[in-house]
Amino acid sequence: MSMRERLRGKDFLTLMDFEPVEINFMLDVAADLKRKWSMKEPHPYLQGRTIAMIFEKHSTRTRFSFQAAIAHLGAQSFYAVPAQMQLARGEPIKDTARIIDRYCDALVIRTYGQDVVEEYAEYMESPVINALTDLTHPCQGLADMLTIREHKGRIAGLKLAYVGDPWNVCQTLMVCSSLLGMDIYVAVPKGWSPAKVIMDFAEEQAKKRGTEVVVTDDLEEALRGADVVYANTFHSMGHKDIEERKKAFAKYQINRETLSWAKPDAIFMHCLPGYRGEEMTDEVIEGPQSVVFDEGENRMHTEKAVLALMVP
């Protein structure tokens, strides 16, 4: 089956549903779309299509990058928050999903449970794209892989060190790393860990490729020899135990000293939004090793690739 047929009409709920060859193809398409955008070459591959966006959590990057990507592709987006939809009055997801499906060629959704995006996907013919759940943030993962490939020339054979909440973004990076041949070290205080379903998947994939998936409370072990240093907030959207987390994770900060434990040419990444003075210092995010704004830009190019490839 051609790559086009493999991806056309498929949901984008988690990168665990994709083969490495498919992820690499999406990255190639994203790089091509980035080139076209840089050269101001029009690329309206989805002219006349309509794309619904339902966001139940805050967003800056994901919302704007999708809306820009959809506009560049010649399609139209509709943005809604559940509080203003009949969902808030108890209309079931399965009815909402079937109605949106009659109007729209895809749904981009940011919510809490992975089961919610799965339910929309079950009741919609059109592709459902996960714009972040508690479990995973596949759009971020794809943009991060493109950024690493651009700055390091490859993904396989590198070491990524992750510091921060061992949640959606961390879990996505574990999936990407283990599928694309990169070692990943997650530094978290004792008692914190990524979800078991992700650990199991990443360990199985890493074993196939002879790479490492390590969760450690030793920040130095995670950072030594790292090519990519990735920080994320200690407290994610929906968490109530913010003060407890800040205290528990306080020692896991990327600052001038801890960044120096990584390779001298390591890049610094962060999905943003970031909290200066918590998971990283201002000096690091603004410093020469930081690629966070390239990473943010790549959200638009990779999401555009997902839409162009998957919307039928």
Ligand code: CP
């Ligand atoms: N990284 C990311 O998803 O950012 P937003 O929450 O601003 O969309």
Ligand code: NVA
């Ligand atoms: N872990 C973060 C990611 C934000 C883009 C959160 O869910 O809040």
